[in-house]
Every structure is written in C-alpha cells, then in structure tokens.
Amino acid sequence: MAWKACVLSLLVLSLCASVAFVAPQTSGTTSRNGVLESARGQRQVIISQDARQFAPPSSTSSAGSFSLFCRLSAAAACAVIASSARKQQRAEKVVVRIFPSRAMHRQKTMRRLEPYGEIPAWSRKPLLKKRLVQPWRKRPVRRLSPFGRYLYERSRVRCHYNINVRQLTKYVLRAFKEGRKHPIDHLMAILESRIDNFCWRVGIAPTMAAARFMVRENHIQIRSERVSHDYKDPEWVTVNTPSHLLKLGDEIRVRPKPRSQGLAKRHQDEDGPVEVPSHLEWDRENLIGRYNDLCDSQEVGITVNEDHLISKFLGPQGVRQRHIRWFEGTTIPIEKIYNGGRIRPTPENILNMKRGFGLNARGYKRPPCLWGRKKNPLNNPWEYGSKVKV
Incomplete structure (x- = not known):
C-alpha cells in the first residue's frame, strides 16, 4: 500500500507542475485584413491591466522554479518511502518478539525441570543461567507438595523420551501387569526399547527430537531375527514409527542412501564418540547395530526417582489397571x-x-x-x- 501511495503522489505532483508552468500565449491577434478587432482588443487590454500583478515570469525564471519544484517533490516522495520502510521494519521487530524461538522454549523447560535432575536427550545446548540484577528481590520458592514432585518427575521422563502423557500411561499399564516385581524397571526397559531411543543412544542423533525426525523421514531400517519355521531370511524393512518397540535380536541400520548416510555421519562427527550401553551393538563405520537384551536398570539414559514416580501410579488416583x-x-x-x-x-x-x-x-x-x-x-x-x- 505504501508504494501505491507514493506513485499516486508523484503523478499528482507532476500534473500540477505541468498545469502551473504552461508557457503564455502571444497577445497579438489580427483579423484576416490585418486590422485588430476592437471588441477583442479592448477585452485583451482589460485582462492585461487586471492580471498585471499575476503576470508569469520570464522563461529562465520559470525553468528554475520548475526544477526546484521537481526536487522538492522527489524529496517528499523519498521521505514517504523511508517512513513506510521504517514502519515495516518496526512491524517485523514486533512479530519477532511475539513469537519466541524453539531454542528459548527448550531453555525454559530445562530451567524448570533440571533442578530435579538432568534431561540428557532434550537438548545438547547447555543451560543458560539468568543473571539477577537485584538478587534481593528474588521471591522465595514454595515448598513442593508430593503431587507436584510427581508431576515434575513425570515431565522429566516425558521430555527425555519425547512422548506425551497418554503414551506414558500406556507404557505404565503394560509395566504394571501381573507378576512384575519391579514395575519401574520394566517401564524404563520398555522406553529404552523404542527405535528413536536406540538412534539417540548409539549417537546418530543429537537429541530425541532429531532421532524422531530421522525415523519419520525413512532413514532407519530394521530386520528381525530369523525364526526356525521361516523358509528364507527376513528382509530389511523401513520403519517410520518412532514408538516402534524393538525385539530381542533385531538388527538396525541407517538406510543405504547418500542422504541418510550423510546425515547420520554428520551427527556422529558433531557429537564424537558416544558410550553405547552393553545391551546394544553399533558399528560406527558401517552404521549398523543390534538389539541384544533388555536395558539394565543401571544403564538407563535418564536418572529417575522411583519413589515419586511409583507413588501416584499405584495410589487411588493412579492409572486404572485392568x-x-x-x-x-x-x-x-x-x-x-x-x-x-x-x-x-x-x-x-x-x-x-x-x-x-x-x-x-x-x-x-x-x-x-x-x-x-x-x-x-x-x-x-x-x-x-x-x-x-x-
């Protein structure tokens, strides 16, 4: 809209200039016989006497004033364009302030949850501490209730494995079946058997969100272990479901495509050597691994407080068991x-x-x-x- 207004103003200014600086006509009018007409001559004399004070200047002065007028009109147009650009720049700044970035959101989550334990797979960037300008104005922290402590512990597990509450409740119900002596250990083993968690533990993804992206974009393939009644070896199957649970003996590899191989190797080079747990195997050169056993409770990717996590799952307000x-x-x-x-x-x-x-x-x-x-x-x-x- 600003450029339309500028063009319109320039057109109006040029039209006014053309009308104002038209050259005057010659005052001599003769008839066919060479004699001035009396009536027309009298009217011309009267007009010249009345408009003497408004007589146009000479040709040189009119040209100079016309150039000055053009300069002023150009300066006005430039001012209008500059003001519109400033308004647009201010509007862009306001939009940036309204919508925060994803990195800022992750920093807020880390600042809220990390006092109760680290979240390794949430972000590979360190937590930035805020500098208090006036430390004496900091409000005292309230004493946390047991239910609030449970909510923080559940949020830590949910953010680490990049799942929602509904998925976590489904895994809890599976872990609390009949005959389970240590349900929290079984719950963590189920979470550790997810295909996106495997990608993060072996180092081909920097975060759990990046591992989910790799699985969703068809970069990961699996092959199940051959059973005795199978007449041929199982083939490699591309998996695009991050919640796929691995079985014992499953083989996992990066899809043999240049784009997939390049993405996995770039992530490996950025993170460097990663400590792979004992129940997993991984070849960094060939980008192929194997899921051998359930994860041990001492090698879980995140430290969990069992007392706060199990108290609400087993209480009267916990999950509904069948x-x-x-x-x-x-x-x-x-x-x-x-x-x-x-x-x-x-x-x-x-x-x-x-x-x-x-x-x-x-x-x-x-x-x-x-x-x-x-x-x-x-x-x-x-x-x-x-x-x-x-």
Whole structure:
C-alpha cells in the first residue's frame, strides 16, 4: 500500500507542475485584413491591466522554479518511502518478539525441570543461567507438595523420551501387569526399547527430537531375527514409527542412501564418540547395530526417582489397571459377564458363598454373590444353567 501511495503522489505532483508552468500565449491577434478587432482588443487590454500583478515570469525564471519544484517533490516522495520502510521494519521487530524461538522454549523447560535432575536427550545446548540484577528481590520458592514432585518427575521422563502423557500411561499399564516385581524397571526397559531411543543412544542423533525426525523421514531400517519355521531370511524393512518397540535380536541400520548416510555421519562427527550401553551393538563405520537384551536398570539414559514416580501410579488416583481373575490352577481368565450375568466364581466370591457373609447385611455392604434370597442366593456360581455369554 505504501508504494501505491507514493506513485499516486508523484503523478499528482507532476500534473500540477505541468498545469502551473504552461508557457503564455502571444497577445497579438489580427483579423484576416490585418486590422485588430476592437471588441477583442479592448477585452485583451482589460485582462492585461487586471492580471498585471499575476503576470508569469520570464522563461529562465520559470525553468528554475520548475526544477526546484521537481526536487522538492522527489524529496517528499523519498521521505514517504523511508517512513513506510521504517514502519515495516518496526512491524517485523514486533512479530519477532511475539513469537519466541524453539531454542528459548527448550531453555525454559530445562530451567524448570533440571533442578530435579538432568534431561540428557532434550537438548545438547547447555543451560543458560539468568543473571539477577537485584538478587534481593528474588521471591522465595514454595515448598513442593508430593503431587507436584510427581508431576515434575513425570515431565522429566516425558521430555527425555519425547512422548506425551497418554503414551506414558500406556507404557505404565503394560509395566504394571501381573507378576512384575519391579514395575519401574520394566517401564524404563520398555522406553529404552523404542527405535528413536536406540538412534539417540548409539549417537546418530543429537537429541530425541532429531532421532524422531530421522525415523519419520525413512532413514532407519530394521530386520528381525530369523525364526526356525521361516523358509528364507527376513528382509530389511523401513520403519517410520518412532514408538516402534524393538525385539530381542533385531538388527538396525541407517538406510543405504547418500542422504541418510550423510546425515547420520554428520551427527556422529558433531557429537564424537558416544558410550553405547552393553545391551546394544553399533558399528560406527558401517552404521549398523543390534538389539541384544533388555536395558539394565543401571544403564538407563535418564536418572529417575522411583519413589515419586511409583507413588501416584499405584495410589487411588493412579492409572486404572485392568482387573483380571483366573480360574484356580489355570491361566484361563474369568470373563466379566459369566453365565449370562451370574456372579463370577472368583476366590473371594466362593468364600463368601461358603461362609454366608452378608446374608443379613443391607445395601452396598452385601456382596453381589449374596443378592436375592437369604438362604439360596439367585446368582450362585455353582448352579448349572444355560451358559450364555452376552
């Protein structure tokens, strides 16, 4: 819009200049016979007497004033253009201040979470400390509650492995299955078996976000271990899912393309030699590795406080676990809807049926296996009926 206004102003100024500095016509007018017309001559004399004070200057003075006017108009146009450029520059500065960079966001996250432990895979740049101009004006830090400490610990794990809360909850539910003695160790082993974490641990990606980018851009391939019933060796498969969990014996390599190989080698040269954990193998020259075993609890990429992490996962406000009961002495689960709606023959229900607990109780105190008649409950699991499963 600024350049349109400048062009319009220049056109108007040039038009005014052309109208103002038109050369005057000659005052001598004669008829065909060489005699001046009387009426026209009188009118010309009157006009010349009235407009004597507004008479145009000579040719030299008119040319000088015209050049001066052109210079002034050009200076005005330059001033308009400069002002528009300054406004545009100020607008760009304001936009830069409104939208902070990604590096600033990572620094804020590190400044908030690193007092409770490092986040190695979040950023390879060091934390920049703020200089307090007036240290005496710093506000005292409140004492953190156990729930707040759990939130910080969960955020550290989430930022390190570059996952969201929903993914972390899914891994927690898998780690807290029946028969797990140390669920946090199993949780960390699951997180360490992700394909993007493998790329970061062997050094072909500087951060977990860069490892996710490499997987998403089809730079990584895997090959599963051959099984006895396979009639041929498995082939290399390109993986573009960062949450892919590796199995024991899987081989991982960088895709044999110039772009993929160059990206991985550049990252290796920038970071230098990396300490690879014992359960992984990696060849820096050929860019190929292997996943041999689960990660040991002492070699996890991030230090985790188990007490704060497990307290909320196991508490009444923790994750909702699936309650599965098995028939005694078997691995067959007892389904929720049993015998068309009868009570399930779980150990506690059978014990209540034998002892007769809750026969005289009312309301929610009566167990579900004793609802109905007092002496012969209607939903007895020992009664035989039509085995209909809804």
